[in-house]
Amino acid sequence: MAFIKLIEHSSRRGVATHPYPEKPFEVDELYRGKPVLDASACIGCGACANACPAETIKVETDYGKGVRRWTIYYGRCIFCARCQEVCPVNAIELSREFELAAKNREDLTVVAEFKLGSCAKCKGYLDVSIRHVELAQKLLERSEIANIMQELARYMVMCLKCKRSFFVEKLGEATRG
Amino acid sequence: MGGEAEARKLLEKCVERLKELLPPDAIVDVKVKGKDRVYIEVKREYLPEALEKVYWELGGYLSSMVGTDDRSVDGHYRLYYIVSIEENVRHIQWKPWVVVYTKVPWDNPKFKSTTPKVPAASWYEREVKDLLGLEPTGHPDPRRLALPDDWPEGLYPMRKDFKFYERPPRQPKPYMFRPEKVSEGIVQIPMSPIHALADEPSQFRLFVDGERVVDVDYRMFYVFRGLEKLAEERFTYNQTSFLAERVCGICGYAHSTAYCEAVEDALDIEVPERAEYIRTIMLEVERLHSHMLNLGIACHLTAFDWGFMELFRIREKIMKVAEILSGGRKTYGMNLVGGVRRDIPKDKAKKVMELLKTVREEFKKALDVITSNELFLRRCEEVGILPKKVARALSVVGPLVRGSGLPRDTRYDHPYAAYKYIRVKPAVESGCDVFSRLMVRAREVLDALDIVEHALDQLPGGPILNEEKIELVEYAKGIGYDEAPRGENVHFVVIGKDSRVHKWRVRAATYNNWPALPYMSRDYTITDFPLIVASLDPCYSCTERVIIVDVKRKKTVTVSYARLVHLSRKVSQNPTHTPQLL
Ligand code: SF4
Ligand code: SF4
Numbered sequence: 065m066a067f068i069k070l071i072e073h074s075s076r077r078g079v080a081t082h083p084y085p086e087k088p089f090e091v092d093e094l095y096r097g098k099p100v101l102d103a104s105a106c107i108g109c110g111a112c113a114n115a116c117p118a119e120t121i122k123v124e125t126d127y128g129k130g131v132r133r134w135t136i137y138y139g140r141c142i143f144c145a146r147c148q149e150v151c152p153v154n155a156i157e158l159s160r161e162f163e164l165a166a167k168n169r170e171d172l173t174v175v176a177e178f179k180l181g182s183c184a185k186c187k188g189y190l191d192v193s194i195r196h197v198e199l200a201q202k203l204l205e206r207s208e209i210a211n212i213m214q215e216l217a218r219y220m221v222m223c224l225k226c227k228r229s230f231f232v233e234k235l236g237e238a239t240r241g
Numbered sequence: 242m243g244g245e246a247e248a249r250k251l252l253e254k255c256v257e258r259l260k261e262l263l264p265p266d267a268i269v270d271v272k273v274k275g276k277d278r279v280y281i282e283v284k285r286e287y288l289p290e291a292l293e294k295v296y297w298e299l300g301g302y303l304s305s306m307v308g309t310d311d312r313s314v315d316g317h318y319r320l321y322y323i324v325s326i327e328e329n330v331r332h333i334q335w336k337p338w339v340v341v342y343t344k345v346p347w348d349n350p351k352f353k354s355t356t357p358k359v360p361a362a363s364w365y366e367r368e369v370k371d372l373l374g375l376e377p378t379g380h381p382d383p384r385r386l387a388l389p390d391d392w393p394e395g396l397y398p399m400r401k402d403f404k405f406y407e408r409p410p411r412q413p414k415p416y417m418f419r420p421e422k423v424s425e426g427i428v429q430i431p432m433s434p435i436h437a438l439a440d441e442p443s444q445f446r447l448f449v450d451g452e453r454v455v456d457v458d459y460r461m462f463y464v465f466r467g468l469e470k471l472a473e474e475r476f477t478y479n480q481t482s483f484l485a486e487r488v489c490g491i492c493g494y495a496h497s498t499a500y501c502e503a504v505e506d507a508l509d510i511e512v513p514e515r516a517e518y519i520r521t522i523m524l525e526v527e528r529l530h531s532h533m534l535n536l537g538i539a540c541h542l543t544a545f546d547w548g549f550m551e552l553f554r555i556r557e558k559i560m561k562v563a564e565i566l567s568g569g570r571k572t573y574g575m576n577l578v579g580g581v582r583r584d585i586p587k588d589k590a591k592k593v594m595e596l597l598k599t600v601r602e603e604f605k606k607a608l609d610v611i612t613s614n615e616l617f618l619r620r621c622e623e624v625g626i627l628p629k630k631v632a633r634a635l636s637v638v639g640p641l642v643r644g645s646g647l648p649r650d651t652r653y654d655h656p657y658a659a660y661k662y663i664r665v666k667p668a669v670e671s672g673c674d675v676f677s678r679l680m681v682r683a684r685e686v687l688d689a690l691d692i693v694e695h696a697l698d699q700l701p702g703g704p705i706l707n708e709e710k711i712e713l714v715e716y717a718k719g720i721g722y723d724e725a726p727r728g729e730n731v732h733f734v735v736i737g738k739d740s741r742v743h744k745w746r747v748r749a750a751t752y753n754n755w756p757a758l759p760y761m762s763r764d765y766t767i768t769d770f771p772l773i774v775a776s777l778d779p780c781y782s783c784t785e786r787v788i789i790v791d792v793k794r795k796k797t798v799t800v801s802y803a804r805l806v807h808l809s810r811k812v813s814q815n816p817t818h819t820p821q822l823l
Contacts, residue, residue: 066613070547073610080554092561096568117480144483144574149582158568 091160096143098161101176106155108132108178108193112147121147125191131177132193138164138172183223190223197221244334245276252279252337255299255326262294278338285343285352292322293358295339300328302636305731305748306365308373310401317344318375323720323731327654336654338720345375354380361636364756372399387462390416398467405474418446418458426450452766457759469745477740478504482576488747494527495725497576502657503734504578507719508711516580516705521659522696523573524723525689530559531726532682535778539679540611542772543620548611555603562593580706590697601690608683621676625761625773628673638753639728641777644678646671651724663692675776725750727778
């Protein structure tokens with residue numbers, strides 16, 4: 065009896081396998097595949113690097129070259145989409161691409177560089193990119209404190225060192241009366 | 242909910258009863274947390290008595306044991322024995338968690354072993370000895386458990402003064418399998434370094450007399466990765482949920498859920514109802530794919546490859562369901578502390594429902610064919626018997642315990658996520674054999690389909706993530722648990738500084754189940770062994786080599802994986818015949 069059942073069943077089954085890779089394999093529209101950076105939108109803020117559990121993304125400041133360097137090494141990626149979730153400008157998005165095999169490591173690395181802004185006082189490099197500063201300015205202009213923007217804008221584009229000495233000066237003035 | 246008052250009353254009763262049973266000065270402190278958990282501090286010298294009473298008198302099962310290094314806080318180590326009280330209170334919705342803990346001073350890191358009284362504690366105490374250097378005096382089997390044999394003596398990796406990047410020099414030393422078993426006429430068969438059926442490298446030593454297995458010894462933890470150490474030193478608490486998902490390649494989501502629940506418990510974070518439902522849906526989807534995999538493998542090992550192929554074909558649809566719901570086929574990456582990250586829109590839910598309908602029909606048909614195959618039944622029935630008593634003594638979990646007639650199911654005993662609203666009845670079988678365990682899984686597949694459909698249908702509205710700012714309370718403790726496909730997973734978390742966890746202890750289901758293996762394998766044949774191991778449902782690897790040693794003739798034979806499977810299957814074609822191995 066059992067085998068009759070079995071044969072009955074098996075005879076009804078067609079081909080179950082998909083002819084991959086001859087035919088491409090369709091994944092769901094919200095599949096989490098390779099994260100792709102839109103370098104024209106990225107501001108190099110590093111939020112993605114902070115959130116990434118696998119240290120796939122690194123963002124560092126290169127004062128020698130005057131750039132903020134964004135690097136992704138796909139070999140480490142776990143396709144969790146944390147980067148996509150935290151990016152303030154939606155510059156990184158997980159694509160549906162899943163065929164990531166490569167012959168060497170370099171092919172799995174993508175680098176983007178963003179020019180550092182310069183300090184309004186000493187003209188040295190800031191530790192954030194120009195775009196980052198521009199975005200912050202734009203956001204502030206639109207915010208409730210836009211009226212004191214003129215004042216604020218001056219401090220905003222200072223490097224850390226100048227900011228520090230500036231505030232010490234101000235503090236000194238204030239305490240002296 | 243009415244159940245809560247009942248749970249509180251029971252909790253109080255447990256504490257009262259324990260006070261009666263122990264000498265008056267044994268209990269130092271009692272702290273009740275929430276409706277169903279209590280932390281009881283006992284003096285170090287009373288630890289074995291206290292655990293014995295909680296385990297055998299209050300009817301508890303040992304769910305986990307954790308050793309923490311709190312020397313930086315107050316100069317002590319702490320040992321937490323986490324016990325779930327279940328016997329005689331099956332009807333209560335929230336059964337008590339009783340955590341018995343004790344302090345061990347830094348300058349005298351010893352404690353009396355509880356293993357002679359509570360056998361379930363054996364592995365835990367060996368592990369604490371390896372990783373924290375806390376010596377369980379009087380432990381019947383003080384060999385190494387977790388550390389490799391070439392790890393230097395006196396160096397304890399889970400202590401806080403050991404950094405995760407340290408690589409100590411190796412000091413090779415052979416591991417001793419139980420020598421008392423070596424005697425005239427007994428042949429030892431080492432199965433190593435990779436077991437055919439576990440995805441971890443492990444060494445089994447079968448002691449056989451002819452074809453009959455006399456005993457089994459094992460050496461595992463070759464892939465002890467120190468994930469907990471990594472989380473404690475490098476990950477923030479929100480990143481750890483993704484690390485937790487990588488504890489296991491099959492039931493990872495259950496781990497990440499248990500981890501998040503532990504943090505939520507520690508910090509009293511509320512999870513929105515919708516998120517609870519989504520977690521439940523994903524947990525059941527994971528159960529579906531895992532159980533189908535196990536049932537398929539059981540067919541494969543008994544040379545019934547039609548069953549294997551058919552179940553894997555159906556399972557592929559579950560993988561698709563996971564992909565639709567989470568964006569990933571296996572690693573769902575859905576959890577964050579406080580909820581989930583991805584919502585389930587209506588159209589997706591509809592698509593999933595349609596897939597599940599076909600899965601249900603096809604699975605029922607496949608199951609019908611499989612269970613009417615007599616050869617398959619004869620391989621599984623009355624093989625690998627795990628008596629109820631042994632199951633009770635070792636606190637085994639999951640389909641293994643339910644197959645031995647005990648109705649333990651975390652979803653029912655300690656409802657978490659949406660199991661508060663969707664009550665699950667444990668699927669229990671009383672045969673205690675491989676077949677019973679397979680049937681438990683088969684029934685749970687059908688239950689899981691019901692649950693997913695119901696949850697998708699009843700999905701409440703509202704947010705999916707609690708986005709209030711999380712206040713980290715240092716040294717807050719929390720327990721997280723869930724019923725993974727293989728059984729109860731328990732995570733214990735102590736919150737630390739700088740958004741990190743001070744202690745994270747993962748207890749996977751199989752941890753409680755492995756020690757039962759020798760009991761299940763005795764008196765069966767070598768060819769039954771792979772099937773018995775499979776019924777425990779560890780993961781699979783295909784790089785097995787088995788070395789057979791005849792101690793009398795000093796002869797060694799290496800058997801390939803293919804040959805082992807071949808041997809395992811040959812029996813199925815003729816159950817009276819056992820193939821010649823040597
Ligand atoms: S978070 Fe977005 S903007 Fe910031 S560095 Fe990453 S990709 Fe660029
Ligand atoms: S998907 Fe996850 S692992 Fe990959 S880069 Fe983004 S955050 Fe990192």
